[in-house]
Amino acid sequence: MSTSSTRQRKSPTTEDKEKEHALRQYNDTHGHFSLVRNFHLADLITIMNGFCGLFSVFSCARYLLSSDKTHLWYALALPLGGFWFDALDGKVARWRKSSSMLGQELDSLADLISFGVAPALLAFTIGLRTMLDTVVLTGFACSGLARLARFNATVALVPKDASGKVHYFEGLPIPSSLGLVSVMAYWTYRGWIEGGEGVPLGVVRLWGEAGGDGEIHTVAFIFAIWGAAMVSKTLKIPKL
Secondary structure, eight states, rough: HHHHHHHHOOOOOOOHHHHHHHHHHHHSSSSSHHHHHTOHHHHHHHHHHHHHHHHHHHHHHHHHHHHOOOHHHHHHHHHHHHHHHHHHHHHHHHHOOOOOOOHHHHHHHHHHHIIIIHHHHHHHHHOSSHHHHHHHHHHHHHHHHHHHHHHHHHHGGGGGGSSSOOEEEEEEEEEHHHHHHHHHHHHHOOOOOOTTTTOOOEEOOOOOSTTSSEETTHHHHHHHHHHHHHHHHSSSSOOO
């Protein structure tokens, strides 16, 4: 018996059909602003999440240029606005039954900006500015990137309830970084930042001279642990 006669063609799954439908939807649409015309209401709300994250980044830059704390407070508050839009887009998508592949990708990209890049730059802004600090903060943001990519790739395998919600998250969800933002907001209020009393817990010198590339703020280790928790596969966080 030939092997070709024993092969069975794998039937497309529901997920494969949904992907094919979504790709056809965007491929068959032509004309000016065709991508924008295909956005659902939930997608536009997701983009506002990304807007908040980017505006926070620019507010950090304006603070570093002007030393005006108003810009720093904007930068600290905007990720919270991003979280509000992040929660709202899912509710709107379920209400209108308009979830899409594009929406899933937009959600991850917006989350990376608001809860990965923005908190890392906020930490730099308030005083974590040594060479090793920036290495850790870059690793923190990249851990968020890896966590979101893994979620998108494996979400179909995670157990879900009847409504389609996942039972748990593998690794610490990236919006949890708002906890770090809240701590930095408290430090800003108390003046425990660069230009004030300095970041709490001080600096550790691993090698070299004082003020050199071998120094790292003790607080940076919290960001390192947070990043490791985000990419952990064994850490399972129940979804409420």
